[in-house]
Amino acid sequence: RMLSERAMAEDVRAVVIDSGRNEAIVAQASDVQIHPYDQAGKFKQKDEEALTVAVEPVQHIAFAKDGYRIGSGWRSDTDDENRLQRVFDLSEGKLLGRAPIDPNDYLPAQRTAARWQVREVTTDGGVRCQLVEGDQPRGTLPLIWSRHGWPTAWCTLQETPAGNADPDAQPATGGVVVGNNGRNNIYVYRAGDADPPTLLRQFREHTGAVASLSTSADGNYLVSGSHDATISVWNLQDIFTASKSVNRWGCDFE
Numbered sequence: 001r002m003l004s005e006r007a008m009a010e011d012v013r014a015v016v017i018d019s020g021r022n023e024a025i026v027a028q029a030s031d032v033q034i035h036p037y038d039q040a041g042k043f044k045q046k047d048e049e050a051l052t053v054a055v056e057p058v059q060h061i062a063f064a065k066d067g068y069r070i071g072s073g074w075r076s077d078t079d080d081e082n083r084l085q086r087v088f089d090l091s092e093g094k095l096l097g098r099a100p101i102d103p104n105d106y107l108p109a110q111r112t113a114a115r116w117q118v119r120e121v122t123t124d125g126g127v128r129c130q131l132v133e134g135d136q137p138r139g140t141l142p143l144i145w146s147r148h149g150w151p152t153a154w155c156t157l158q159e160t161p162a163g164n165a166d167p168d169a170q171p172a173t174g175g176v177v178v179g180n181n182g183r184n185n186i187y188v189y190r191a192g193d194a195d196p197p198t199l200l201r202q203f204r205e206h207t208g209a210v211a212s213l214s215t216s217a218d219g220n221y222l223v224s225g226s227h228d229a230t231i232s233v234w235n236l237q238d239i240f241t242a243s244k245s246v247n248r249w250g251c252d253f254e
Helices: 244-249
Strands: 012-018 023-028 031-036 049-051 060-063 069-073 086-089 116-123 126-133 136-141 151-158 173-180 186-190 199-203 210-215 221-226 231-235
Touching (some): 060 221, 069 231, 116 136, 116 151, 116 173, 126 173, 136 186, 151 210, 151 221, 173 210, 199 244
Parallel strands (some): 060 210
Antiparallel strands (some): 012 023, 023 031, 031 049, 060 069, 069 086, 116 126, 173 186, 221 231
């Protein structure tokens, strides 16, 4: 018999009930929250507390225009000039020093002339999210809020590797990458007019909402920053030419 319920912003990974103190202790993303309830088992309104943790959500992430350096930042109230505070060199596998970071050395999430966005639309099946390029609809995402969460970050992916091309050039868009809350998954869709958009790959493992996304200049890698206070790097190599089996399972079957 359910006594009460409380909607959470992200997946709950663990919970402990302290019946002596009438508290539910919840692990969510990078937080540990305490939700008190009364003797009848009803959650109290707006009385939750959070234990101080030593990590912070990653709010900003970006690949450098050359190489595989990754800039990251955890302050949500910063402007574009100061949004990156640390740099990790993926090639060397080490965190670099705290030298000043020039934001002009890093790629924006979208490098194409037409900007992509996700907007809510009402369909016969309820409220859904639609991919939009400029002002042109490009298909409704097959996502349901209660099951998959809602888009929280997106970036573009070029289909042809840049190689030694000018990193400031505007390449053709081959894919759109969408990160969610709730399930905290990342979906890579082919940029086109298919409705729903064609899903190429799906990445799972974040335990908090995906806050920021960036693809490398050569299109081989995706990096994500999350509210679980982690940064993840994902493989995008051959994503447009690989078989459906490879894109879905990582291998071909006979």
